[in-house]
Amino acid sequence: MVTTAPHPSVGSQPVPDGTAPPPAVLTKGLERRFGDVVAVAGVDLEVRTGEIYGFLGPNGAGKSTTIRMLCTLLTPSAGTAVVAGHDVATDPDAVRLRIGVALQDAALDPKQTGRELLRLQGRLYGLRSREIDARLESLSDLVDIGDAMDRFIGTYSGGMRRRLDLAAALIHNPEVLFLDEPTSGLDPESRSAVWEEVRRLNTALGMTIFLTTQYLEEADVLADRVGIIARGRIVAEGTPDELKRAVGTDLIIARIAGDAGAARKALDGIDGIVGVEVHGDELTVSATAGPAALSPVAVALAQCGVVVEELTLRRPTLDDVFLELTGGRLQEREEAA
Amino acid sequence: MAATILPTAPTGRVEIRARKAGFLADLRSIAGRAVRSIPREPEAIVPALLIPLFFFVVNTGSLQDVAQNFGPGFDYKAFQLPVAIVFAVTGISRASTLVTDIQNGYFDRLQMTPVSRLSLLLGLMVADFVNVLALSIPVLGLGLAVGVDVESGVLGALLFLLLASLWGLAFTGFPYAIALKTGNPAAVNSSFLLFFPFAFLTTSFVPQEALTSWLGTTATYNPVTYLLDGLRSLLSEGWDAAALGKAIAAIAGIGVVSIGLALAALRGRVDRG
Numbered sequence: 001m002v003t004t005a006p007h008p009s010v011g012s013q014p015v016p017d018g019t020a021p022p023p024a025v026l027t028k029g030l031e032r033r034f035g036d037v038v039a040v041a042g043v044d045l046e047v048r049t050g051e052i053y054g055f056l057g058p059n060g061a062g063k064s065t066t067i068r069m070l071c072t073l074l075t076p077s078a079g080t081a082v083v084a085g086h087d088v089a090t091d092p093d094a095v096r097l098r099i100g101v102a103l104q105d106a107a108l109d110p111k112q113t114g115r116e117l118l119r120l121q122g123r124l125y126g127l128r129s130r131e132i133d134a135r136l137e138s139l140s141d142l143v144d145i146g147d148a149m150d151r152f153i154g155t156y157s158g159g160m161r162r163r164l165d166l167a168a169a170l171i172h173n174p175e176v177l178f179l180d181e182p183t184s185g186l187d188p189e190s191r192s193a194v195w196e197e198v199r200r201l202n203t204a205l206g207m208t209i210f211l212t213t214q215y216l217e218e219a220d221v222l223a224d225r226v227g228i229i230a231r232g233r234i235v236a237e238g239t240p241d242e243l244k245r246a247v248g249t250d251l252i253i254a255r256i257a258g259d260a261g262a263a264r265k266a267l268d269g270i271d272g273i274v275g276v277e278v279h280g281d282e283l284t285v286s287a288t289a290g291p292a293a294l295s296p297v298a299v300a301l302a303q304c305g306v307v308v309e310e311l312t313l314r315r316p317t318l319d320d321v322f323l324e325l326t327g328g329r330l331q332e333r334e335e336a337a
Numbered sequence: 338m339a340a341t342i343l344p345t346a347p348t349g350r351v352e353i354r355a356r357k358a359g360f361l362a363d364l365r366s367i368a369g370r371a372v373r374s375i376p377r378e379p380e381a382i383v384p385a386l387l388i389p390l391f392f393f394v395v396n397t398g399s400l401q402d403v404a405q406n407f408g409p410g411f412d413y414k415a416f417q418l419p420v421a422i423v424f425a426v427t428g429i430s431r432a433s434t435l436v437t438d439i440q441n442g443y444f445d446r447l448q449m450t451p452v453s454r455l456s457l458l459l460g461l462m463v464a465d466f467v468n469v470l471a472l473s474i475p476v477l478g479l480g481l482a483v484g485v486d487v488e489s490g491v492l493g494a495l496l497f498l499l500l501a502s503l504w505g506l507a508f509t510g511f512p513y514a515i516a517l518k519t520g521n522p523a524a525v526n527s528s529f530l531l532f533f534p535f536a537f538l539t540t541s542f543v544p545q546e547a548l549t550s551w552l553g554t555t556a557t558y559n560p561v562t563y564l565l566d567g568l569r570s571l572l573s574e575g576w577d578a579a580a581l582g583k584a585i586a587a588i589a590g591i592g593v594v595s596i597g598l599a600l601a602a603l604r605g606r607v608d609r610g
Contacts, residue, residue, distance in 0.1 A: 071449050075608075096451045097355040107442030111374050111434075123366040124450040126356035135353060152377075168446070172355035 021049040022085055024176045024208035025070060029079035032065050039065040041232035042079065047176075047210055047225075052202050054223030055212040056318065058328075062232040063212040064104065067180050070210070071101045084175050097125070100174035104181045106165035110154030114145060114164050117153060118171055125172035132171070139167045142197060159190050166197070177201065179211040183218060195222055216318045228322060235325040244316040250290025251320060252297050252313050254283040258306030266304035270296045277324075284320070355451070363453045367460025371431050375468050378434075382472070385429050389476050393421035397483075400542065407544055412573060418480035419568035420541050422497075423561060425476050426469040426505030428532045431461040432512035432525050439520040439606075454607045458517075458599060462509055469505030473498050488575040497571045500584055504564055507588050508535075510595025517602035535561050560587035 025047035032040040040062040047053040057063050068074040070083050072092040081088045084098035109117060115136070122132035143149065145160050153164065162182075169177060179198070183191040199222065201207045213219050219226045220240045228236040228243070236243055256263055260278045267276050267285060272293045275286040287293040290313045301308050322328070358366070375382065396417050404413035438444040447457060477498060481487070487494045512528040519525070538552065539561040545553055556562045567584025570577035 073445055073448060093357065093451045096449060097357070099449075101446075101449050103442060103445065105442055107446040109370075109438065109443045110441075111377050112370065116370070116373065120366055120370050121446075121450070123358060124363065124447070124452045126358040126362070126451070127353065131353045173353050174355070 023047055023082075024049045024051075025053070025081070025083050025210060027070075027079060027081040030066065030069060030076055030081050031078035032062075032069055032074060033077045038232055040069070043229070043232075043234055045227060045234070045237075047208060049208050050202070050206045051224040052198065052209045052211065052222055054219035054226040055210065055229060056214070056216070056219045056226055056322075057212075057229035058214055061229045063214075063229055064180055066229070067101075067103075067178055067210070067212055071099060071178055072096055097172075098175045099178060100169035100172065100176070101178045102162075102165045102169040102180065102182060104184060106158075106161040108153045108161055108165060108168070111152060113152055114143065114149040114156070114160075117164065118143075118168060121168045121171045127172060135171050135173070139170060142170070143167045158185065162186065162190070162194070166194075170201075174207070176208045176210065179209065181212055181214065183213070183215065191218075198222060216322075220318055226318065228318070228325065230322070230326045230328075236321060240318060243318060243321045246321065249316075250287045250293075250313060251316050252285040252287055252290055252294060252311065254285065254297065254301060254308055255281055255310040256283060256301065256306040256308055257281065259304075260306075262304050263301055263306045266300045267297060270300060273297070279323070284323070290314075357451050360453045360456060363456035364460050364463065367447075367452070367456050368463035371434070371461050371464030372467055374431075374434060375464060381433070382468075385425060385472055386475065389421040389424035390479060392424055393417055393476070393479065396420070396542065404543075407547060412485070414480065414483055415485045415572040416544075416569060418477070418485050418572060419497075419501075419565045420536075421476050421480070422473050422501040422568065423504065423564065424536060425472045426501050427508050427536060428512065428529055429469050429472065429505055430465050430509040430512045432509070432516040432528070433522060435461060435513065436516040436520055436522050436525050439516070440522070444606075448607060454603065455600075457607075458513060458603045461513070462506060462596075465509045466502055466506045470498060470502040473501045473505075485572060487572055489571045493571040493576070496581075497568055500564070500568060500581075500588065503588050504591075507592030508595060510592070510597070510599040514595065514598035514602040517599065517606045520606075535559065540565055560591050563587040 023046045025045055027043055027045040030040060030043040030045070031038070043062070043066055045053075045066075055063050055066065065074065069076050070081055070088060072088050072095050075089055083095045086094035086098070088095050112120070118136060118139070119132055122135060127135065143163050145156070145163065148156065148160060153161065156164065166179075166182075169179075182198070183194050186194065195218070198209055198211065202209055211218075211222070223240065225237065225239050226243060227234050236246075238246075254263070260281065260283065263283060264276050264278055267273060267283075270293060272288045273285055274288060277284045285293070285297055287297075294311070294313055298308065298311060301311075397414050401413045404411050404416065435444070438447070444457075448454075477494065487497070489496070511531055512525055515521075515528045516525045538555045539559045540548070540556055545556050545562065548556055563580075563583040564587050567577075567580045567587075570580035574580075
């Protein structure tokens with residue numbers, strides 16, 4: 001684990017006596033097995049009230065299984081999970097009253113109109129008719145589909161379905177909002193719009209938001225803190241900056257043609273370099289001061305006989321964190337997905 | 338997607354808060370959605386109406402003269418009308434909608450609300466009852482139009498519709514059990530096969546005494562035989578408590594088995610295992 005240092009989150013709401021509010025999500029040793037397959041292998045999480053928590057990992061890492069346990073759809077095989085102050089295994093109805101959920105695929109009934117679906121959703125949360133009217137009014141900007149509210153959902157575009165799905169998750173004004181891959185499959189413009197809404201919900205209402213994502217940028221830009229999950233386990237947790245700092249200050253990436261082992265050896269002893277990793281034809285050089293190390297690195301590579309095809313200097317990303325922790329790149333999987 | 342979502346201060350939430358609606362309110366909500374969707378699926382209603390009317394016309398047209406062998410003045414139209422009703426209502430359910438909900442994740446969305454789990458099934462059954470009642474009325478209307486008398490009068494006609502609808506309701510447990518157990522639309526469609534032994538290994542075409550020996554014996558164990566006897570008694574004989582009692586027992590027996598299976602399947606589906 002890179003770091004688990006506490007970090008006061010941007011959206012956290014202190015209680016009047018100055019003590020921190022109880023966590024919105026707290027899990028200990030959370031496990032879920034399907035037969036012999038261990039999908040989630042002992043996850044410890046603490047999501048603070050009022051923060052945006054990004055749950056980052058590739059497909060199949062255990063993100064969706066974790067969120068389905070937290071949302072009361074699956075019972076944990078072992079461990080405990082407390083959401084909004086209530087145990088998901090022993091008091092699921094109390095949890096359900098306090099959470100809103102938008103799962104990965106917009107779960108809607110194509111043969112209802114948008115308005116019918118939202119009203120039904122409101123009634124199932126015990127809202128009275130005038131309360132539902134008030135909530136529909138409040139959510140109308142979010143849904144933003146005008147007359148289409150009275151059309152069958154089967155006629156909606158993907159973006160309209162996503163917005164309606166989010167509105168359905170918010171109809172009862174939940175304390176904790178779970179978003180499972182909220183921007184998966186959306187174009188960049190729609191993705192930015194969702195990010196804007198998530199921020200607005202968090203800052204305007206202090207709503208705790210737990211979102212899973214496989215997009216690095218999403219976790220980086222949106223989340224107060226990030227948990228990285230791989231093969232069913234949390235491998236790192238912290239603010240995006242904390243996680244990136246743990247990898248190194250700067251990274252020099254060299255794509256080369258030639259003997260990578262010789263190239264790596266050639267970089268030994270250069271001042272300011274704290275680590276070199278080889279992944280195929282790519283060398284990742286961690287440096288305390290990247291600009292100062294760039295020239296010596298270029299010279300050393302040229303002198304050892306390899307051809308430098310590309311040489312870049314950049315700040316570490318969450319992808320670099322993932323690479324260091326798991327040996328695989330999240331970004332490649334994301335692009336393949 | 339823009340502008341403020343909720344008019345609240347950063348530290349304060351709007352007062353609207355979720356609460357449990359209660360079983361009856363949940364039942365009303367789930368049934369309301371299911372009833373609304375019935376006329377939106379005419380492809381499911383039209384065959385359910387045409388098939389019994391078709392069989393009624395063909396059966397009476399082809400067998401009416403032969404049926405005179407069963408006794409002088411034997412009213413074969415009155416004999417066939419209950420069969421048409423049973424054909425209309427047996428196997429009609431919202432199970433295909435339920436399986437679609439399961440597949441597209443809407444059932445999960447419902448499960449993440451505090452809705453009573455039982456109402457998720459019973460709400461659909463309430464809609465089924467409305468549906469089969471609505472299907473029975475035009476079939477009975479056709480029978481009356483072609484001259485079938487109801488010896489038990491208006492009340493008898495209403496009981497006729499009620500018994501038919503209760504039978505339809507009792508039978509819905511089978512497709513629901515399959516839908517909840519498998520979540521597979523093909524499996525739900527194949528549940529229609531159950532209709533055949535119930536509908537044909539009985540007195541659908543001739544009275545029990547005219548059936549060949551093996552079929553007569555089988556019909557004795559088929560609850561539809563007693564349902565048809567009860568329905569026919571209302572048309573041809575008036576009020577026959579014994580026949581009606583057996584019909585109600587047959588409906589209850591099938592209902593206990595099929596709805597029991599459906600409830601067990603519902604428990605399996607919602608136990609979060």
